[in-house]
Amino acid sequence: MTVCFFPQRKNMSIPTVQLSTGAVIPLLGLGTWKSAPGQVQQAVEVAIDNGYRHIDCAHAYRNEKEVGAGISSRIQKGVVKREDLFIVSKLWNNYHDQENVKPAFMESLTNLHLTYLDVYLMHSPMGTKLNKQSGEVEFSDVDYTDTWKEMEKLVDEGLVKAIGVSNFNVGQLERLQSMCRINPAVNQVELHPYLTQPKLVQYCKTNGIVLTAYSPFGSPDSPFVQCDKQRLLEDPVISAIGKKYGKTNAHVLLLYHVQRGVTVIPKSVTPVRIIQNAQIFDFSLSDDDIKTLEGLNRNWRSAKWDVSGLPSHKFYPFKED
Numbered sequence: 638m639t640v641c642f643f644p645q646r647k648n649m650s651i652p653t654v655q656l657s658t659g660a661v662i663p664l665l666g667l668g669t670w671k672s673a674p675g676q677v678q679q680a681v682e683v684a685i686d687n688g689y690r691h692i693d694c695a696h697a698y699r700n701e702k703e704v705g706a707g708i709s710s711r712i713q714k715g716v717v718k719r720e721d722l723f724i725v726s727k728l729w730n731n732y733h734d735q736e737n738v739k740p741a742f743m744e745s746l747t748n749l750h751l752t753y754l755d756v757y758l759m760h761s762p763m764g765t766k767l768n769k770q771s772g773e774v775e776f777s778d779v780d781y782t783d784t785w786k787e788m789e790k791l792v793d794e795g796l797v798k799a800i801g802v803s804n805f806n807v808g809q810l811e812r813l814q815s816m817c818r819i820n821p822a823v824n825q826v827e828l829h830p831y832l833t834q835p836k837l838v839q840y841c842k843t844n845g846i847v848l849t850a851y852s853p854f855g856s857p858d859s860p861f862v863q864c865d866k867q868r869l870l871e872d873p874v875i876s877a878i879g880k881k882y883g884k885t886n887a888h889v890l891l892l893y894h895v896q897r898g899v900t901v902i903p904k905s906v907t908p909v910r911i912i913q914n915a916q917i918f919d920f921s922l923s924d925d926d927i928k929t930l931e932g933l934n935r936n937w938r939s940a941k942w943d944v945s946g947l948p949s950h951k952f953y954p955f956k957e958d
């Protein structure tokens with residue numbers, strides 16, 4: 638795995654890691670889940686103005702039009718060229734059926750005002766469908782390997798540079814890799830010191846799959862974690878590490894990934910935080926710091942996907958824990 642660090646400067650280049658396709662992905666990106674449509678355009682603009690080049694999007698976030706407006710405005714202003722950006726979106730669970738994959742992809746592409754994506758991810762291995770009469774989410778029988786075959790066609794057609802998955806466990810990656818024509822370039826999963834997933838991290842490393850860490854702060858604004866909020870941003874052990882370097886918990890939590898070649902996509906709609914979250918390339922965590930952070934693991938997930946009966950889906954990915 639090649640990780641390239643550049644010296645810090647204003648509007649600095651954010652370091653990158655190479656995908657199995659040969660393309661490079663910036664190690665820090667902007668997350669956009671829960672970013673209100675009225676706020677996300679500005680968030681994307683602030684991010685791009687301050688050196689971010691990687692934006693994480695999804696059909697399911699219901700804000701791709703506004704994300705696209707932010708991207709377009711910065712291209713039109715000449716702040717950035719399309720080829721310097723790295724735009725990721727995701728195929729939602731309801732569109733796993735063969736005939737739905739390309740239309741769902743095209744809808745994201747149109748909403749984002751783009752002609753290609755850098756990576757398209759399968760949002761999860763669990764296919765579902767919406768019962769239009771009852772409004773209920775039902776399980777679909779479609780196998781994620783069949784969905785993957787449709788995603789491979791998007792690469793063949795030049796609509797996307799690379800394809801990947803999200804929320805896949807080791808068994809599911811092994812099964813997909815044993816059948817696919819194009820290897821998944823990325824697996825986007827929840828990762829932070831309370832959920833270190835060493836087996837999954839090792840599998841991805843040895844199989845040429847770049848990991849993207851989602852919810853690096855434990856998703857404090859998630860609607861799904863009301864009862865068991867865990868406070869990574871206030872954890873005193875993490876604060877003690879940050880204090881040594883004059884850095885915040887957020888900085889430590891982000892560098893923890895970047896330093897080992899894991900891409901990370903903190904969400905913020907607050908301009909000052911978006912800027913601060915990129916100020917992580919002027920310090921290093923020691924081996925002891927990393928060991929201490931890993932020692933905080935408690936297999937705690939903010940995103941358990943325990944809605945609509947999904948834990949009984951045959952492809953529910955979190956049974957391995």
Ligand SMILES: NC(=O)c1ccc[n+]([C@@H]2O[C@H](COP(=O)([O-])OP(=O)(O)OC[C@H]3O[C@@H](n4cnc5c(N)ncnc54)[C@H](OP(=O)(O)O)[C@@H]3O)[C@@H](O)[C@H]2O)c1
Pocket residue numbers: 667668669670671693694760803804825826850851852853854855856857858859870887902903904905906907910911913914940
């Ligand atoms: N593939 C998947 O299934 C999946 C699942 C979850 C997330 N994701 C992706 O990963 C991204 C990040 O995860 P997430 O949104 O769950 O949560 P997160 O990045 O762990 O946390 C976001 C929260 O932290 C706050 N925040 C950001 N920077 C901060 C700072 N420096 N200090 C204090 N608070 C700060 C944000 O507030 P403000 O916005 O108010 O500033 C927001 O409330 C998502 O947006 C999405 O793109 C993917």
